[in-house]
Amino acid sequence: MTRRTVADRIVDVALPLPLFRAYSYTVPPALAPRAVVGARVLVPVRGTTTLGIIVGERDTPPEGPLQPVRACPDERPVFDAPLLETARWIATHYHAPLGVTLRAMLPAALTGAQRTQPALRTERVLVIAEELPTLQQRDALFARAPKQRAVYELLEQLGGRAPVAAVLEPLGASAAVLRALVDRGLLRVERATVSRDPFATRARPLPASHTPTPAQQDALEALAALPPGEGALLFGVTGSGKTLVYLEFLRRIVTEAGQGAIVLVPEIALTPQTVDRFRAVFGDQVAVLHSGLSAGERYDAWRALQRGEKRIAVGARSAVFAPIADLGAIVVDEEHESSYKQSEAPRYHARDVAARRARATGARLILGSATPSLETWAAVDAGRLRLLRLPDRPAGGVMPAVTVVDLRTERRPDGDPALRRRRGVLSAPLEAALEATVQRGEQAILLLNRRGFASFVQCTGCGDVRVCPNCSVSLTYHQSPAGLLCHHCQHREAYVSRCAACGGESARQRGVGTQQLEAMVAEVLPAAHIARMDVDSTRGKWAHTEILDRFGAGRIDVLLGTQMIAKGLDFPNVTLVGVIDADVGINLPDFRASERAFQLLSQVAGRAGRGSRRCRVLIQTRVPEHHAVTWAVRHDYEGFVAEELAARRSPAYPPTCQLTNVVVSGTVLAHVQQEAVRGAAWAREAAQRHHLPVEVVGPAPCPIERVQSRDRWHFYLRGTDHRALARLGRGIAQAFVPAFRDVRVILDRDPVSLL
Numbered sequence: 044m045t046r047r048t049v050a051d052r053i054v055d056v057a058l059p060l061p062l063f064r065a066y067s068y069t070v071p072p073a074l075a076p077r078a079v080v081g082a083r084v085l086v087p088v089r090g091t092t093t094l095g096i097i098v099g100e101r102d103t104p105p106e107g108p109l110q111p112v113r114a115c116p117d118e119r120p121v122f123d124a125p126l127l128e129t130a131r132w133i134a135t136h137y138h139a140p141l142g143v144t145l146r147a148m149l150p151a152a153l154t155g156a157q158r159t160q161p162a163l164r165t166e167r168v169l170v171i172a173e174e175l176p177t178l179q180q181r182d183a184l185f186a187r188a189p190k191q192r193a194v195y196e197l198l199e200q201l202g203g204r205a206p207v208a209a210v211l212e213p214l215g216a217s218a219a220v221l222r223a224l225v226d227r228g229l230l231r232v233e234r235a236t237v238s239r240d241p242f243a244t245r246a247r248p249l250p251a252s253h254t255p256t257p258a259q260q261d262a263l264e265a266l267a268a269l270p271p272g273e274g275a276l277l278f279g280v281t282g283s284g285k286t287l288v289y290l291e292f293l294r295r296i297v298t299e300a301g302q303g304a305i306v307l308v309p310e311i312a313l314t315p316q317t318v319d320r321f322r323a324v325f326g327d328q329v330a331v332l333h334s335g336l337s338a339g340e341r342y343d344a345w346r347a348l349q350r351g352e353k354r355i356a357v358g359a360r361s362a363v364f365a366p367i368a369d370l371g372a373i374v375v376d377e378e379h380e381s382s383y384k385q386s387e388a389p390r391y392h393a394r395d396v397a398a399r400r401a402r403a404t405g406a407r408l409i410l411g412s413a414t415p416s417l418e419t420w421a422a423v424d425a426g427r428l429r430l431l432r433l434p435d436r437p438a439g440g441v442m443p444a445v446t447v448v449d450l451r452t453e454r455r456p457d458g459d460p461a462l463r464r465r466r467g468v469l470s471a472p473l474e475a476a477l478e479a480t481v482q483r484g485e486q487a488i489l490l491l492n493r494r495g496f497a498s499f500v501q502c503t504g505c506g507d508v509r510v511c512p513n514c515s516v517s518l519t520y521h522q523s524p525a526g527l528l529c530h531h532c533q534h535r536e537a538y539v540s541r542c543a544a545c546g547g548e549s550a551r552q553r554g555v556g557t558q559q560l561e562a563m564v565a566e567v568l569p570a571a572h573i574a575r576m577d578v579d580s581t582r583g584k585w586a587h588t589e590i591l592d593r594f595g596a597g598r599i600d601v602l603l604g605t606q607m608i609a610k611g612l613d614f615p616n617v618t619l620v621g622v623i624d625a626d627v628g629i630n631l632p633d634f635r636a637s638e639r640a641f642q643l644l645s646q647v648a649g650r651a652g653r654g655s656r657r658c659r660v661l662i663q664t665r666v667p668e669h670h671a672v673t674w675a676v677r678h679d680y681e682g683f684v685a686e687e688l689a690a691r692r693s694p695a696y697p698p699t700c701q702l703t704n705v706v707v708s709g710t711v712l713a714h715v716q717q718e719a720v721r722g723a724a725w726a727r728e729a730a731q732r733h734h735l736p737v738e739v740v741g742p743a744p745c746p747i748e749r750v751q752s753r754d755r756w757h758f759y760l761r762g763t764d765h766r767a768l769a770r771l772g773r774g775i776a777q778a779f780v781p782a783f784r785d786v787r788v789i790l791d792r793d794p795v796s797l798l
């Protein structure tokens with residue numbers, strides 16, 4: 044401890060610890076110029092040195108001796124006043140410690156005192172030299188070389204180009220396997236320079252010349268007239284030109300007014316396309332921020348934005364914290380997407396943070412979607428957002444015709460077992476449409492929102508299903524690489540046909556995933572070029588980009604995958620979209636299940652008809668009468684909203700109320716049950732004592748009762764008074780202490796799911 048002098052400044056520092064208070068330190072005179080509000084500082088904490096953020100100064104010192112700040116590593120603060128104000132709101136609204144919130148707002152390279160890696164380095168990389176687009180080619184070439192096939196297909200999943208170690212180490216493959224592939228001309232090894240600007244060497248498209256339609260021009264004028272800090276919903280059918288409106292409005296903000304802008308996209312898969320479009324207009328003023336980049340790449344982009352060298356940040360949800368001083372606009376594209384919600388503390392929603400930051404900085408907020416979230420639509424009804432409509436596709440484009448295939452009435456043919464099995468996945472109308480589309484030289488997209496080869500493995504003798512030892516879910520069978528995988532905790536085990544319960548040899552694969560769909564499409568179209576896009580096939584940084592570039596160049600005939608292919612993609616040669624199983628997700632025990640199903644169907648249907656050719660959409664379902672399906676067929680968002688909102692009133696769910704989901708988890712089920720019951724009772728008593736109009740619902744086991752070896756119960760807080768809800772949530776976060784050390788309590792304000 045040190046004694047204070049009269050001249051000592053005293054600052055409050057937020058630490059990245061689960062603490063709901065700041066700690067006070069003195070500032071030595073030598074550090075005074077740098078140790079200002081918003082700056083990073085190194086301070087002593089419990090015998091160690093920790094990096095914190097100065098969040099305020101004190102006129103009246105606290106009792107007792109204080110320790111001094113040890114270092115201030117930056118010449119300028121990492122947080123300006125509006126960003127710090129936004130951080131305080133996030134911490135309060137989402138019941139998170141301020142220090143944890145501030146840490147989440149910075150790139151990883153700035154959350155520690157270590158220096159980042161040099162800007163350039165060289166390394167050996169593997170590159171696919173010869174593409175093998177069909178499964179038949181692979182079966183012939185790799186008939187006696189399964190390890191070579193595993194290496195080739197992993198490199199393909201990583202985008203066709205990856206460091207040698209990134210391919211060989213996960214498979215335990217030897218250098219001999221690599222040499223064999225190189226000798227066969229299938230792969231080549233290059234020495235590559237790794238740049239910290241991942242888009243620096245990417246070919247930049249020429250800016251397209253467009254004349255705004257009358258509806259687009261009206262939207263632009265309305266956006267220009269928005270008061271500072273206010274927002275609008277750009278509500279347009281898929282393919283209506285929302286991106287053009289973003290570009291033209293940001294041209295006024297950035298080029299004419301000299302301000303900065305943030306553009307959020309929901310998926311990393313959409314980032315390359317979005318970056319290409321914005322770089323075509325704004326050149327090197329665009330920086331990219333998302334989790335798919337290395338820590339060094341994000342650090343360089345962050346610093347370039349902070350210094351004003353770049354004026355537009357494009358990225359996923361964390362880009363909402365980009366350090367742009369004179370912020371003029373924030374765009375949230377596909378604002379309805381649940382991926383804008385952070386799954387770890389602070390559990391913020393980027394759309395709502397964008398609205399708060401816009402108010403703090405005076406920036407205009409633009410939310411864009413063809414299928415807005417019900418919360419955003421309610422904000423329009425309440426007058427908090429202005430509604431701007433783009434009702435039509437430009438240049439006379441029309442929405443695709445949608446046909447529903449009722450799988451309950453589809454008959455499977457007798458005889459050929461392979462054809463009978465395939466008919467359970469690809470109906471006769473969809474299979475015929477696929478063949479005709481490829482024969483015409485056009486492209487198709489197939490959606491199946493379930494990855495892997497088979498959903499689960501079941502013994503036909505006793506009915507036992509192989510489940511994850513850590514989570515209360517079945518294991519998914521994957522064919523490449525072969526094995527059983529848990530999609531929650533990533534537990535993996537070998538596939539064996541013998542049943543662990545009864546010892547029988549009659550295990551069957553049930554359900555269909557994207558890997559099996561890929562094999563079936565290859566049976567129907569043996570000469571077609573097929574690509575699969577899901578989490579398994581896009582693990583590499585550039586995997587999304589490589590697949591979409593090939594598809595855009597016409598080198599892929601059929602693109603199939605999960606929900607990542609359903610949004611934001613614009614390819615004019617796509618004339619057929621097929622939804623393999625529209626029922627996936629409709630009947631989940633979650634209040635947003637119908638809303639998400641409608642959004643997914645509407646969005647994927649909108650991938651067709653971007654050009655001048657006739658197009659069609661086929662939706663396969665066993666519940667054609669479900670309102671998510673019937674309104675999607677009609678391309679009628681407002682009809683769906685009217686029906687869905689009525690169902691949200693009783694029992695009440697957002698947007699007719701607000702929720703906080705309180706999840707209690709632990710390694711001992713009895714402890715979890717006891718603390719969930721005690722926590723719900725504590726919340727009810729606190730609400731009554733303070734006269735808070737908040738209903739406590741539960742407790743009960745979570746729909747997925749066990750995840751990553753932790754049992755889970757939950758209860759939730761429901762009410763229409765957001766201040767009362769926030770007050771009770773803060774009380775639980777700060778005052779309710781579990782009686783058992785293994786028990787954790789997590790509060791999720793404004794949850795996108797109760798699963």
